[in-house]
Amino acid sequence: MKTIMNKLLRYGLLLIILVLPTACNDWNEPEPVNLDINSAKEQNPELWARYMKVLHTYKQSKHYITYARFDNSIEKPVNEGSYLRSLPDSLDIVTLSSPDKISDYDLEDIPLLQEKSIRVLYLIDFTAQETTFTDIAAWGIWLDKAVATVNELKLDGFAFTGTPLYSGTDAELAAHKEKSRLMVSKLSAAAGQNKLLVLEGNPAFVDDVDLDKLNYVVLNTADLTNVTDLKLQIAGVLANDKLPKDKLLLAARIGEQMTDETSIKQDAVTLMTDRVASLGLLGGLGIYAIGGDYYSSKMNYEITRTAIQQMNPSK
Numbered sequence: 001m002k003t004i005m006n007k008l009l010r011y012g013l014l015l016i017i018l019v020l021p022t023a024c025n026d027w028n029e030p031e032p033v034n035l036d037i038n039s040a041k042e043q044n045p046e047l048w049a050r051y052m053k054v055l056h057t058y059k060q061s062k063h064y065i066t067y068a069r070f071d072n073s074i075e076k077p078v079n080e081g082s083y084l085r086s087l088p089d090s091l092d093i094v095t096l097s098s099p100d101k102i103s104d105y106d107l108e109d110i111p112l113l114q115e116k117s118i119r120v121l122y123l124i125d126f127t128a129q130e131t132t133f134t135d136i137a138a139w140g141i142w143l144d145k146a147v148a149t150v151n152e153l154k155l156d157g158f159a160f161t162g163t164p165l166y167s168g169t170d171a172e173l174a175a176h177k178e179k180s181r182l183m184v185s186k187l188s189a190a191a192g193q194n195k196l197l198v199l200e201g202n203p204a205f206v207d208d209v210d211l212d213k214l215n216y217v218v219l220n221t222a223d224l225t226n227v228t229d230l231k232l233q234i235a236g237v238l239a240n241d242k243l244p245k246d247k248l249l250l251a252a253r254i255g256e257q258m259t260d261e262t263s264i265k266q267d268a269v270t271l272m273t274d275r276v277a278s279l280g281l282l283g284g285l286g287i288y289a290i291g292g293d294y295y296s297s298k299m300n301y302e303i304t305r306t307a308i309q310q311m312n313p314s315k
Contacts, residue, residue, distance in 0.1 A: 052115060055089055059117040064276055064311035065284030067093045067198070067218055067249055068304065069123075071291050072106050081291050081300065084109035087118070088305045090312075092284075093196065093216075095121040095159040099149065110153070119156035119196055122146060124187070127161045127201075130179060139179055140186070147190040157196030158187045162205030163220070180205060188213035200251075200286070208242050217243065218286035222251040226259040227271065234279050250276055251286040254300050273307040285311065 041048040068091055070084060080086045084106055087094060094113065096102060099122045110120050124146055133139035150158065160183060165176040184206055191197040191213075199206060200218045219237065224230050230250075237248065252258075252272035257265040269287060276282050285307055290300055 052117075056117045058090065059092060065092045065216065065249060066090070066304070066308050066311070067216065067284065067286040068095070068290045069097055069200075069286070069288045070094050071097045071289070073098065073101055073103065075103075076105075084120075085112055086301065087113070087290070088301060088308065089116050089118075090308045091118050091304070093119045093121060093156075093198070095123050095198070095200075097123055099123055099146070102153070107153070110155070114154075114156065121157050121159045121196060121198060122150045122153075122155050123200075124158060124160040124183065126180065126183060127163060130176065133179070134175075136175075136178055136182065140182055143183060143186045147186065150190070150195075155195075157191050157198070157215075159196075159198040159200055159218075160187065162199055162201040164202055164204045181207065181210075184210050184213060203237060203240065203243055208240070211240075211243050214247065216247050216249055216283060218249045218251050220251065221272070222253045222256070222268075222286075222288050224258065227261055227275070230258070230272075230275065231279065234282075238280060245280055246283040248282045249284045249286045250279075250282060251288065253288040254303055255289060267303075269303055269307055273310050276311055 068087065070087070072084070073082070082105075084094065096106070113120055124143070129139075129142070133142060146158075149155075162180060165173055168176070188197055188210070196215045197213060198216045198218060199214050201220050203211065203217050203219075206214065219233070221230055221233060224233070234248075234250075237243070238245065250272045252268040254269055256268040258268045258271045260266050260271060269285075273285055276285055287304055287307070290304060
């Protein structure tokens with residue numbers, strides 16, 4: 001019996017050796033595989049509903065707000081960081097940098113974000129658009145189209161950039177102010193009580209009488225390189241008592257650095273997160289470049305999520 005078994009083993013081994021090259025070649029040939037991946041919602045609807053309820057309760061509670069600018073594109077996403085769905089669930093607001101380039105992928109993800117109580121905003125880059133429209137009537141028509149797009153896509157409001165104009169001819173200064181006032185008027189009317197209106201920039205861009213129409217102001221602090229300039233800028237903004245502190249968000253850009261009080265360079269998002277409370281219990285943090293370099297050693301998701309947890313440790 002033992003001899004027979006040994007012969008069978010030798011013959012079997014020989015057969016494997018003869019077949020192996022062909023088998024390996026077959027294994028190297030790629031074959032399409034149809035994968036039907038169920039989302040978390042589909043896998044456990046009851047648990048998903050409970051999680052959505054927790055998220056909604058958190059978003060409705062008093063907490064430091066986290067705002068992000070997302071660089072969307074009509075191009076096919078190159079990695080998971082290019083999808084809106086990859087943003088942290090605890091994010092409060094995301095603004096689409098290129099609202100004229102909203103892709104089918106974005107349109108598919110937007111309802112998912114809204115289900116998670118993340119408000120999705122349409123960006124109007126006044127700084128870029130101002131020179132395009134020399135005629136106030138044409139500017140008004142363009143704004144009306146933006147409002148119509150927001151309503152059509154069921155977005156949650158508007159963000160707009162704005163910097164005061166301090167130099168120029170009287171005509172240029174007057175035209176600048178007329179355009180900015182028209183924009184704030186149209187957008188605030190369209191926002192009403194249910195949508196958000198956010199300024200990215202200097203609050204002095206908006207007339208004092210219109211400041212109460214803004215839900216938040218993401219201050220133009222992302223390009224600052226040291227904390228001394230940051231403190232001076234915040235002190236100047238807080239001098240205007242018409243703008244509540246809880247509407248003010250500090251801004252930082254992922255990947256940048258800032259010099260602290262001891263002349264040591266720190267990660268800008270980390271430093272700015274710490275200053276939200278220490279500079280006067282402000283409203284929260286605005287993060288730029290959230291989608292770039294998503295798979296670095298310290299992923300942008302982790303950076304953003306850590307900032308949210310540090311501002312709201314008990315949530």
